[in-house]
Amino acid sequence: MSLGAAEVISNTRNASAGGDKPPLIDIRNLRVTFPSGGAEPKAVLKGIDLAVQPGEIVGLVGESGAGKTTLARSILGLPPSPGRIAGGEVHFEGRQILSLSESELRRLRGRRLSVVVPNPRAELNPLLKVGDQIASMAKIHLGVAGKEARRMALEILREVQIPDPERRMDAYPHELSGGMAQRVVIAMALICSPAFVISDDATSGLDVTVQAQILALLAKLAAEHGSAMLFISRDVGITAHFCDRIAVLFSGEIVEIAPREPLFLEPAHPYTLMLLAAFSHSPKLRDSWTVPDTDRRRERSAGCQYADRCPIAQPVCRTLRPPLAEIGPGHFVRCYFPVRHA
Amino acid sequence: MSSKLRLLVRLAIIRPRFAIGYVIVIAITLLAIFAPVITPYSPTEADSVSFLQPPDATHLFGTDNVGMDIFSRSIYAPRIDLTIAILGTLLSALAGGSVGAVVGFYSSGRGIRVWLSFAVMRAADVLQAFPVFVFAIALVASLGQSIQTVVLAIAFVNAPIYLRLMRSQVLSIRSMRYVEASQVNGLSDMQTIVRHIIPNAMAPVLAQLSVNVGWGILLTSALSFVGAGVRAPTPEWGSMIAMGFQNVVTGQWWPSMFPGAMLAITVFGFSLVGASIEVLADPSKRRQLLSDAREHRRRTDLPVEGA
Structure with a gap:
C-alpha cells in the first residue's frame, strides 16, 4: 500500500489542523493488520492520521467493524489479538510511543x-471489591500507599457521582447497576488524571437517560482534569452534542473529518450523508441516501472502500484510492466527488 | 444465624451424600486430633502376652500379631496419613497450579514463551504416561525412604493434574474482558495473573484438592503396604493392613479388616466432599441446589391436608 504524494501532503496538513500548538497526541499513518487465511494479511486500519489538541474532544464515528476499537487499543500499543501494528507512529507528549519498551508503555497505560x-x-474483576480495584490503579501507577489510595478512590467515586460512595467502596461488581458500574470504570480511568482519555463506546448498552448523565459527567471531568478525549461512538447524534471535531471512520479509513458545524451542516462524503440520513427524520433525505447494502463486508483492494455502496460512484472510484482533501477550513474529505451544499 | 443453620439442614436432607462426606471427613479429623484422649492404649506399645486377640470389650478391634491394640492404632493412623496426603496435595497444587497459570497465559501468540509453554506441557505428558504407583516407588527408591519422600511423591504425581486444570481455566479466563482491561490499565503480565486470573480460576482447583487428598491417602497406604512408605510400628493404615494380611488366611481377619475399612471410608468421604465443592463452586449447579432447597421448604412447610 503506497501513498500518493498529494495524499502525504494533505495528511501532514491535517495533522497540524486546529491550531498552532503542538498536538497532545498525533497519530500518523497508523496501520494494523490481522492475519488472514491468504498470504496477504487483512488490513483493518489503513493508514489513520489523527491529531488531538490538549483539551479537545474529538469524536470518532463509524459502523461496527469499521475499526474503532482496534484504533482505540492500537494507540496504547495493544491491538486486539491477533492483530499487529504494521506501521505508523503515535506521538504523545513528545515521544513516539509505539517504539517504547513494554515497561515504558505500561507506565503510560492507565496513567497518562x-x-x-x-x-x-x-x-x-468479579472477585474484588470495586474500591480496591480503583485504589489499585493509584497504587500501581502513582506509588501511593494503601490508605492514601483508598482515600483517592473514595474521592474519585464521589466525583463520578455514585450515590453513597462510602458503601460502594465495599461493593462487588455484581451488586452494581450498569450505570453505576460504568461510573466505576470511569473512576478507574480518571483516578490518575490522564492527559488523554479514550472513551470506547462507553455508553452503549445503557438506558438513554443514564447515557446522557454519563456523557455529561465524562465531559465535565475531562474539562476539570484538563484531559483531551477521543470519543468513539456508533451514535452520530451523541457526537454532535459532545465533540469539538468529528472523524468518520469507514472500513479502516477516515473518510471525513471536520469541526462539528461543518460536518453536520455540510457533510461532504456520501457515507457521512448516509450516516446522518439514517438518524434523520426527513423521509426525503433518507430515501435519497439510504442504499440497500449488499455484501457490506467485501473489501476493495483498489479504489474507494465505499465505492460499492455509494450511490454516486463513478468508474474512477473503483480503481484509484481518493486522497484526503481539504474542502474547507479543517474540513477534510476522502472523496473525488464531495457533495456540495448550496 | 438460625436460618442459615436451617438451610444447612435442608441441604443435608436433599443431598444426603454430601452431608455424609462432610460427617466422615470431620469425624476422622476429630478422631485424629483427639486420639490421645480417645484411645485406651498406646498405639506403638505391644502387649506380648495378648497377641492376635479377637475383638472384645478390652480390645475393641482386637490386637495384632505382636499384641498392639488395633483400635488405638487405627485412630492414630490418620495423623500420619492425613498429614502426608494434605501436605503432598497442597504442594502439588501450589507447584502445578502456578506453573499452569503461567503456561496457560502464554500458550498462544508468538515467541520463546510459547515454546516454553509447549515444552512444559509435553513434560507433563511424559510424567503422566508413567503408572502413578510405579513412578512413586521409583521416587522413593531414588530419594530414600522417609515421610518427606512420600509427601514429595504425592506432590509429583499430582502436579500434572493441577497443571492441566489451571491451564485450561486460564485459557478461558484470559479472554475475559477484565483481563484485557487490566493490561489496558497498565498492569504487567505477572500482576494480571496474580490479581485477576488465578483468583478467578480457583474454584475447580479447590474441588480437585479434596478428591486428591483422598487419593493421597490411598497412595500413602499403598506405598506403606509394599514397604516403601511409612514403616511399622508407626501407626499407618497401609502398613497395618500389610502386617495383618498373613493372618487373614488363618482366620484372624481383624488386624487387616479394621484399618482397611477406616481407609476406605475416609477416601470415600473426601471424594464426596470434593463432589460437593464442585457443585458449590459452579454457579449454575449452585443455583440448582438452592432452588431444590427452596422447593423442599415449600413442600415441607405446607400444612398437612386431610387427616
Missing part, C-alpha cells in the same frame, strides 16, 4: 493514556 470501556460489568 486511559481507556473507558463498554460493558462495564465485564470489565471488572
